[in-house]
Amino acid sequence: MSELSVNHLLGIKYLNEADIQLIFETADHFKEVINRPIKKVPSLRDITIANLFFENSTRTKLSFELAEKRLSADVINFSAAQSSVKKGETLIDTVNNILSMKVDMVVMRHPNPGAGVFLSKNVKASIVNAGDGAHEHPTQALLDSYSIREKLGDVAGKNVVIVGDILHSRVALSNIFALKLQGANVKVCGPKTLLPKFITSLGVEVETNLRKALEWCDVANMLRVQNERMNISYFPSTREYTQQFGVNKALLDSLDKEIVIMHPGPINRGVEITSDVADSKQAIILNQVENGVAIRMAVIYLLASKIKQ
Amino acid sequence: MSQKVLLSEKEINIILHRLACQLIENHLDFKNTVLIGIQPRGVFLAERLKKLLLEEYAIPDVKLGYLDITFYRDDFRRGDKPLEANKTKIDFLVEDKKVVFVDDVLYTGRSIRAALTAIQSFGRPFEIELLTLIDRRFSRHLPIQPDYRGRQVDAINQEKVKVMWKEQEGEDKVYLINK
Numbered sequence: 278m279s280e281l282s283v284n285h286l287l288g289i290k291y292l293n294e295a296d297i298q299l300i301f302e303t304a305d306h307f308k309e310v311i312n313r314p315i316k317k318v319p320s321l322r323d324i325t326i327a328n329l330f331f332e333n334s335t336r337t338k339l340s341f342e343l344a345e346k347r348l349s350a351d352v353i354n355f356s357a358a359q360s361s362v363k364k365g366e367t368l369i370d371t372v373n374n375i376l377s378m379k380v381d382m383v384v385m386r387h388p389n390p391g392a393g394v395f396l397s398k399n400v401k402a403s404i405v406n407a408g409d410g411a412h413e414h415p416t417q418a419l420l421d422s423y424s425i426r427e428k429l430g431d432v433a434g435k436n437v438v439i440v441g442d443i444l445h446s447r448v449a450l451s452n453i454f455a456l457k458l459q460g461a462n463v464k465v466c467g468p469k470t471l472l473p474k475f476i477t478s479l480g481v482e483v484e485t486n487l488r489k490a491l492e493w494c495d496v497a498n499m500l501r502v503q504n505e506r507m508n509i510s511y512f513p514s515t516r517e518y519t520q521q522f523g524v525n526k527a528l529l530d531s532l533d534k535e536i537v538i539m540h541p542g543p544i545n546r547g548v549e550i551t552s553d554v555a556d557s558k559q560a561i562i563l564n565q566v567e568n569g570v571a572i573r574m575a576v577i578y579l580l581a582s583k584i585k586q
Numbered sequence: 587m588s589q590k591v592l593l594s595e596k597e598i599n600i601i602l603h604r605l606a607c608q609l610i611e612n613h614l615d616f617k618n619t620v621l622i623g624i625q626p627r628g629v630f631l632a633e634r635l636k637k638l639l640l641e642e643y644a645i646p647d648v649k650l651g652y653l654d655i656t657f658y659r660d661d662f663r664r665g666d667k668p669l670e671a672n673k674t675k676i677d678f679l680v681e682d683k684k685v686v687f688v689d690d691v692l693y694t695g696r697s698i699r700a701a702l703t704a705i706q707s708f709g710r711p712f713e714i715e716l717l718t719l720i721d722r723r724f725s726r727h728l729p730i731q732p733d734y735r736g737r738q739v740d741a742i743n744q745e746k747v748k749v750m751w752k753e754q755e756g757e758d759k760v761y762l763i764n765k
Contacts, residue, residue, distance in 0.1 A: 279667075279668050279670045280668045303671065305673075306654070306656075306657075306671045306672075306673070306674070309673070309674055310657070310674075310707075313707045313708060314679065314707065314708060314709060315706065315707040315708075316707075317707070318657035318658060318704075318707075319657070319658055319703065320657045320658075320659075320662050321662075323663075348657075578657075579668075581663070582662065582663060582668045582669070583668075584663060585663070586663055586664065
């Protein structure tokens with residue numbers, strides 16, 4: 278098998294295990310490419326990709342753009358803040374206007390869950406979801422699993438805890454789908470107010486004690502507290518959150534094993550993890566960023582190879 | 587489907603020795619020369635030549651890399667089957683080096699065209715040569731010819747030349763297969 282089972286990457290939910298392995302194997306090749314003196318291959322020189330960002334992003338947008346350019350695709354960028362969306366244009370109209378300029382693929386981040394799915398049903402182009410509301414962020418989950426695979430050799434059988442704001446997190450949801458698909462054991466940990474009520478129906482366990490969760494796990498994925506998505510108070514204060522769910526060096530050193538610390542970024546230093554943890558050897562946060570480019574190259578390459586001429 | 591043997595194990599052995607000697611004539615001690623096996627099938631031939639140069643001609647430390655050309659091919663999205671990549675392993679720079687591409691069969695020349703582009707990612711070589719075990723005459727799509735050839739073969743388009751290696755298929759043989 279050397280072809281994805283899907284024509285769009287809308288979420289991990291729509292992938293199977295073979296797809297994930299194919300993406301990882303392809304990413305291995307691209308990781309070698311981006312470490313060459315000349316970090317570019319000409320594969321996608323006849324493909325044009327539009328990056329539509331209806332929501333702010335630095336890392337993901339840069340990472341996608343770099344991945345596209347390293348594959349030699351033509352890239353156009355669009356951010357909602359400076360566009361006709363402000364004048365009341367609908368999503369389908371906006372995208373169809375862009376597609377009539379002969380665009381083959383759309384990478385989209387949108388504040389509404391399901392925006393990617395909606396688009397894939399209504400326009401003719403390959404859609405890559407770069408985050409849709411609190412729904413999914415598939416490339417982030419892929420690069421997280423890829424980083425675990427790189428660090429620990431395999432994802433299957435590993436114990437992974439996702440700590441923090443599970444309720445508002447598309448990273449958490451995509452990660453749960455991806456990790457379960459690969460046979461990892463998953464726990465979520467955070468204040469009860471930030472854990473969705475039916476989260477256990479996804480096959481994950483809930484742990485409200487951070488210390489117990491860390492003692493159990495091989496990998497801790499520390500999520501950012503998303504203040505911008507909280508219009509009510511979910512916990513009394515940031516200080517209290519840090520005391521209960523923040524990871525510091527003393528806590529890590531008191532464990533009887535060395536666990537791997539991940540963070541999807543941007544980090545609130547001193548809130549979910551302290552600076553000395555973020556900069557420690559156990560943290561693979563910057564490896565995640567590097568792997569992000571390779572994973573996105575793999576996803577775009579594999580989807581592009583399914584676009585018929 | 588019928589097949590006939592183009593080269594036997596003995597013939598391949600003689601040819602490999604001749605190719606090694608021809609390489610030595612041009613590159614002497616291989617101090618400034620690197621062999622690049624083209625993935626997937628060229629690497630077996632390249633490894634053989636390296637071994638031969640060491641064991642029979644006492645030339646140690648011949649630099650050898652594997653080059654995968656998948657991402658440089660000109661038929662991306664044109665075939666029915668998706669292109670499958672292989673590993674590239676070049677842990678040296680080719681800047682100012684004499685590069686010898688090694689592949690098993692030279693047919694249309696398109697793989698070598700892709701390899702010429704791909705190798706530039708690792709620096710600017712002083713010169714590039716091409717060594718192939720089998721040269722399929724009169725079938726080139728591009729102006730590319732080998733500098734070292736094992737055997738020239740006239741084969742029509744429906745025919746396929748298949749090179750087998752002990753390491754992979756359990757025998758050293760070259761077949762002409764009529765589909």
